Structure formats: structure tokens, C-alpha cells
Amino acid sequence: MSSGVRRLTRQQQAVSDILARHTDFRSAQGWHAALLAQGSAVGLATVYRTLQFLADEGRIDVLRTDSGETRYRACSVGHHHHLVCRDCGRTVEVDAADVERWATTTAAAYGFTAVDHTVEIFGRCATCAAAARG
Amino acid sequence: MSSGVRRLTRQQQAVSDILARHTDFRSAQGWHAALLAQGSAVGLATVYRTLQFLADEGRIDVLRTDSGETRYRACSVGHHHHLVCRDCGRTVEVDAADVERWATTTAAAYGFTAVDHTVEIFGRCATCAAAARG
């Protein structure tokens, strides 16, 4: 299955590095732009490839927005979900042990296996709500 | 804001009708193909427009798959979530009062308002699991 021996390249390190230095979610294109801005020339295709690889390995978080964009972020430890402000994009990590349990149990009740789930909460954070009211 | 007076057209009815006659989730293109198959000539753009309108009105369910496709289905009554087989696409509706409560409470704890959420469980149904094993 795993025929390839992954090589360590400057580009892959650049991607990992920039992810490690920021805590926000950005699209592949966003990270690509950030890399260019800091002077690391890495091709867009490579950014996509690396991000996907890291995501598959579970080393970074993936979030799919309503507009169909996929955003990535350095993964803090463990499995968790997100509370995202739909106005400013601020993200809060939430633990959801109860939800995990519920998802697994529910799926099992219907005979489903190899279960995975998506749980994201979108809303408006206090700051944006105040701004909107102003 | 609502400058337009929505008119009732043959095309819109065709879309609503076919949705009402099926219970599965399909992509806009899938519904478009189904319409053509039954002899209702409706443009793809119109299918997209109508589906989006119905979704905005909350009259149909929307589901975004991992591959980035958006699927639609006639909405049964009430709010609920889905358990989707990643192989055959079979969908089971699950009630999740607990999860609703959790989402609302969690969001409120962080000062978020106007909360909305996405909860989907993906897995492999018993039938597909058996087929894969065979």
C-alpha cells in the first residue's frame, strides 16, 4: 500500500513551519500567499499536496466552510470540534466528549461502522454581535 | 429587501415535484438528470437556482459531502441530522435533541449568538460492510 518513502523537502518544511507559527484557519490559497509573503517560494500545487498529506496523517485540522472552501490549521492535541464566528472567523475549540459518544452510539445502532463525523457550530461572537448592533 | 414577487413556473414545480417523489439526497446535477430522464426539460442553471431558493426557505435539506458536493433532499418535518453511508449514500435520519442542546449551550458559554450548526455522521452501512468483506 505505502509504496512511497516520503522525502523531506524544503517546501514541506516551509508549509509545516508556517502552520506552526499561526493559530488561525486559512485556506490552502491563504497559506500559499503567506508563504510567498515571507519569501518562501512554494508552488500552489505543492501547498495543496502537503496540506492534504498532513491532514490525512491527522497532523492538522481541516474545516470546510459553508462557501465550499477548505481551511487548515495546525492541530492542537486530540480530537475536538469548532465554534466559528461567521462574521470575523474567530474560532474556539470545544471539547465534545458527549457528542463523540453520541455519534458512535447512534451510528452503531443502525449498523454503521468505520464511523467519522463532522460537527461544527457557526454563530456570531459577542464582539461581532456588539458591532452589528452599534 | 424582497423586491421580487416569486412567480410560479412549470420548472419550479417540476423541481419541487421530483424532490417530493424521492427520499434520497442527490446533487443538483443528479436532480437535473432525473428531471431530464422523466422528460421534464429544465435547465441546469434553473435547477441550481430553485434548489437554492428552496434551501434558503428551509423547505429542503442540504448536505455537504466530503468531496465538496452539495446534495439536496425533500425536507421531512423538523430539524434533524443525518447518518450517511459513505459507500452507497444511504441516509438515515437521526434525532439529536441532546446534540442540539449541547450546541446551543456550548455556543452560549462563549458568548455566541445566532447559532447554527452542522452535524453529519459518515460511516459504512451494514450492507456495504458485508459487501466489502465478501
Place this chain on the structure above:
DNA sequence: CCAGCAACTGAGAATGATTCTCATGTTCAG
């Protein structure tokens, strides 16, 4: 230290889903 090859890269083309354009067709009020 060097050769050689497989894995990696990147520019741009290709893809696939969705949205937009705008000339033409329809619905509905009067």
C-alpha cells in the same frame, strides 16, 4: 564523494461544481 533513480516540485492546463450573462420566453395584472 559520486552516480543514478525515484520522489518531489511547479507552471500551467484540466476538471468539476456552481454562478453569471443576457437574449428570449412566460406569467400575471389590468
Place this chain on the structure above:
DNA sequence: CTGAACATGAGAATCATTCTCAGTTGCTGG
């Protein structure tokens, strides 16, 4: 019935993402 606003649809345009493939490079055996 008539006009005009709204809807439609064919195809072009977008947008994010993936693919292609020739050129580059990390790594391992010699």
C-alpha cells in the same frame, strides 16, 4: 389581450482544487 417584470437556459465565466509532465533534488549504494 397586452405589456412589462420576472424567469429561463445555453454557454461562458469563476473558483477551488487536481492533474500533467518535464525538470529538479533528496537519498542510497557503490
